[in-house]
Amino acid sequence: MKPLFQLTRSSMIWLLVSILMVTAPYATVVPGWLFLLAVLTVGWRLMVHSGRWNFPHWSIRLVLLLLVLVGLLFELRSGSAMVITVSLLVAAFLLKLTEMYRRRDALVVLYVALLLIVCSFLFFQSIPMAFYCLLSLVVVTACLNTVYRSQQNSDIWRPLKRSAVLYMQALPMMLVLFVIFPRMGPLWQVDLNTGQSFTGLSDSLSPGDVSRLTRSADIAFRARFDGDLPPENQRYWRGLTYDRFDGRRWSRTELQQESQTSLLTQFNSAYQDYRYQIVMEATGQQWRYGLDVPLSFPATMSRLSDLTLQGGEPLMQRTQYSLVSRSAPVREPLADGHYLRYLQLPENGNERARQLALRWASEQPGVQAFTAQMLTFFARDFRYTLEPPLLSGRDSVDQFLFQTRQGFCGHFASAGAFLLRAAGIPARVVGGYLGGEMNPLDGALSVRQYEAHAWLEYWDSEDLSWHRLDPTSVVAPLRLEQSAAQLFSSEPSFLADSMLMRTGFLSGSLLKQLRLRYEALNYGWHRWVLNFHEHQTGFLRQLLGEISVIRILLLILVPGGLVLLAVAGSLFIRRGPRKDPLFLALQRLDKHLKQRGMQRLCGETPGQFFSRLGQVFPSLSDEFTALSRCYEQISYAENSDPQLQQQFRQLINRCCTQIPQS
Template identity: 35%
Template sequence: MKRAAAKRPVVATRLVVGATGLVAIASLPLLPYLSPWISGFFASVLALRLLTLRSTQKIGRWILVALSIAGTVLVLSQQHSLFGRDAGVSLLLLMLGLKLLELGSGRDLMVTVFLTFFLCASVFLFAQSIAITALMLAVTLGLVALLSEAHRVQPSTSVTQPARAALPMLLQAIPIMLVLFVLFPRISGPLWGLGGQDGRGRSGFSDRMSPGSISELVLSDEIAFRAKFVGSAPPARQRYWRGLVFWQTDGKDWTLAGGDSLDPASLEYSTSDAAVEYSVTLEPHFRRWAFALDLPATVPAGMEIHRDFSLRAQRPVRAPLRYQMRSHLSYNTGPLSPDERGRALQLPANTSKRMEKLALSWEQTNTTPSEVVRAALDFFHREEFVYTLLPPRLGANPADEFLFDTRRGFCEHFATSFTLLMRLAGIPSRVVTGYQGAEFNPHGDYYIVRQSDAHAWSEVWVEGQGWVRVDPTSAVAPERVEHSIDLRLMGSGMAVGFQNQLGFLMDLWRQGHLMLDALNMGWQQWVLDYDRENQAALLSRLGLAFLDQQWLGLAMVAAAAAVVLLVAFAQGRTGNPRLSAISRAYLRFCGKLERGGLAKQASEAPRAYAERICRKRPQLSPQVWPITELYLSLRYGAEDPRPEEVQKLASMVRRFRA
């Protein structure tokens, strides 16, 4: 190898350009995650590489040293560390850039390609979509093509030639990959503490709700979770996905402070219907909230439940989390403890006279809490309240301003002001946030819940019924509860119903999206979420349930070896069987002559051998010459010997007698 490197001291320019291009493509998905300074530094190093392609002089060692020091300082100043995911990737890019700059020997090329492989793997720590995966596979194909090109003697005549050499290699590697992926013994949890990721750029609920926080959330089209029902799904107006329950307010914000204690006993409520069974696949949101239909009846493993029926994961959800759930849609939660009653009637200091008067009027004209609730909903319905994503800005007392002045708001405005009015009327109440609705995906038979389905509603406690859900938004915009909102229409101020008239095109677009989501769901379920449980389930379906973790490793090695053998066998069939048939026939001919005392000399060419035979045994001449000539023409003649000619040679040899 030393000799090979010495013989080809300079890596060909086309290889340098190829490597630089592939590194650039591989680093593209990382751009949003890197600081602009580091991206800029990396881009200028790549540009420098391409600009100095033609120069015969190598870039000086001191320039490389200066650049690497500058880069390290840059990473330190931007990331404040040299370890961890972000800093690690920044350093990797830096190293790659510098390696490209000094790309001189075959050794540098190999190291560059290996580093780029590593870069592709690091990209998957940031982005995991199908598109990114396809891009990384394309880069990998390019890298393999680059290596195979570097190990040839003559350069290829076209760019596609090395790619065509690399493609079968990747295809043959796929079965090996699948076996390793399926059988590799899984561990749960990170190997060491570096696994933490921040939730930057992720949308979701926070532990504080203020006017505007949900309308912000609803702007995101991101998927919150997917749900698959066993049997039929409940109707749209029943699909309230409970998330957080807020008791405490200071008149402006609602917080989780003073929330309910953990209490698995709270699941003991009376119900009159059969449970709805479903599974939820929660997207990572880096918080502990988990969602279930009102009201949850079970607590999945790894989760806990509060007395107010809000579900929490025991650890922040950093990876997609899948759990089985059961819920009852009709329920009676029973009596209220004095402590709960106190918290459910907590009032902020800034309630206004107008609000108190309004609540008092309801309390006086109605006798039961249910009638008070109906009166309040009537109020929202009757007065000129507008349901909009773009409400006017509110001041220090948002509830009062919303109720009497602006009257334009989103679900959180309705829910919070309604709850406050109930408390003023002496009815225990609280605010619940979560999601309302879900989009059905017929291609995968499951429901998609997006951030745009985020919603807020109220719960009031009624004697004899327990906590009852009241959704004041439905009094203003009943369609919100029946359909998901279409943001594009909401934003432009169009009526929700209008979307039906756009008809066909809209539908087509939606169908395409749903199909894509089904693909993503499969990707999520079978690739990204594949874990110890999936593995165990798959193994037991294959009848291999007896394989525990240690034996699994052994089974993986054995299965991989078997697949490698299969691949080797498949490769063997790419040879030319006719050519070996030709050689076999001629060797048989030689064997017959050898037994007849005319062994072929090693150095003798076929024609010279034939001449010698004919000198010694002239009677063999009419047989020997046709065989020799046919053999030579098949062997060194046409690009692809015709099968009938090969057969003819074989039969001539068979009839031949020395």
């Protein structure tokens, strides 16, 4: 027999299931080589448990620890501190398996498993993840139960049932605390830069950057309007602007915050206002997306002079905010410094493009005539594609305009801004998104990465206003009328990283409906979670009238006490003593024989009872002998096999069926 402190077979099985479930969510977070460590440690522990290998020598464990530390130090150069911290926790969790022999070692592993379940919410906050973590908690608790079970307790599923019952009993108290207990700020600050690979625009832009985003179907943000939606060709979601050009890449300079009141007086009031809420995914950047052009925004955000919305900190987790926007030209008298900034070009390079711009400016004086000439030029021989030829050297604009003539929106916006500046017209490139997929189930627009877009803005000295100009409207006018998914469906690189969307698997009638329902549910969940603090405060005010510490404590203690009393009652207050299943089966046979006057006598043991019945009913003597043997094994043997109890009940049923009542 194994020592009491040694792990049993069922404990080892549940322990390995717990390790698998706890570490699975970190597959996309921690370095990949940690899963090689997982295969090594779990495999070694299985071989030890089967008796084929011994536990690794302390020197081997020391080498593994040093290799892990070196690997994490190497990852620290490119990863975030939070990811490295969680990776260290996962590594320690796995290395502990190589010396796990006693119950106390298993307890350490399981306690770390509970901590890892909590840490998974730093990286994932979806509905499926919440249910997955709850299931992981049930499994880990079941494993805790098996650690203290003896070797004779071989029922592998009973701990899972007990664990599920425990969590069902704890559910009412959890709901009371969740609804009533007020949200508190953190006692300390944690760097939530998880190191995830954010997909989206960056603070610099080259012509091919935007086209790379069309490989992904990840959602950038969701928007829900209070009233009418803007037309399809007016859904320009501004992210950030680029005003510096080095010959190949556009970048942005630091801008000052613009006062809201001064901008409001410069808008044309003839245009319609749009009120909406945005749930934005993490980007790791400070800017926030909004419909061009934002009028009203939260106090936690600021609007720069180029109409870019900016938060106080980089966005490391999902957030929600409300905006009011108007799609209209913005009147802004440019000071000398701003005027020169929007005319900046490298001193040399792209000479053919400069000469073309100067010729147009001399032939067609006026900003409107120049832009019309430029759009006519783009509409003539240019092709809109996701896979344009590569542009090399510092004369990339010349190569695009006079040689390749194939490009994506970034190519046209960059070349257009260059031509405008070369002609003495202030211009800037704007990066953001165009469009959005309407979900009819909740009325929200889902804007995905493949809808990334770039356009330009030019400043007209006649009305002192910025005007939007999108060369895509003449090169590929369907881009403004159709979704990007419809327009680029034939492009090989479109949705290359999202093959389920690329192949149309999620676009079929049934699967699309399921996808839309899930996205609507997910969007509602995110909005509810993000707004829960406000909803909770309103609920407490309605319930208490005035929120105070005393009233909140009473509100927690009274329902909490009632829940605990109900749980205690279900545990300790029963209608009667729980009867043994064997006794119930014997009682049924005794009741069946009572009409014949052959019931069990007072003081008669079950063995004597079955022996007497075997003599009275010779045809059933084998069954009664088996009943006697089964009863003795169940009652007195160390191994109480559930199959024996089932066999005992089946024999009782057979005897009751074959013995007539009279």
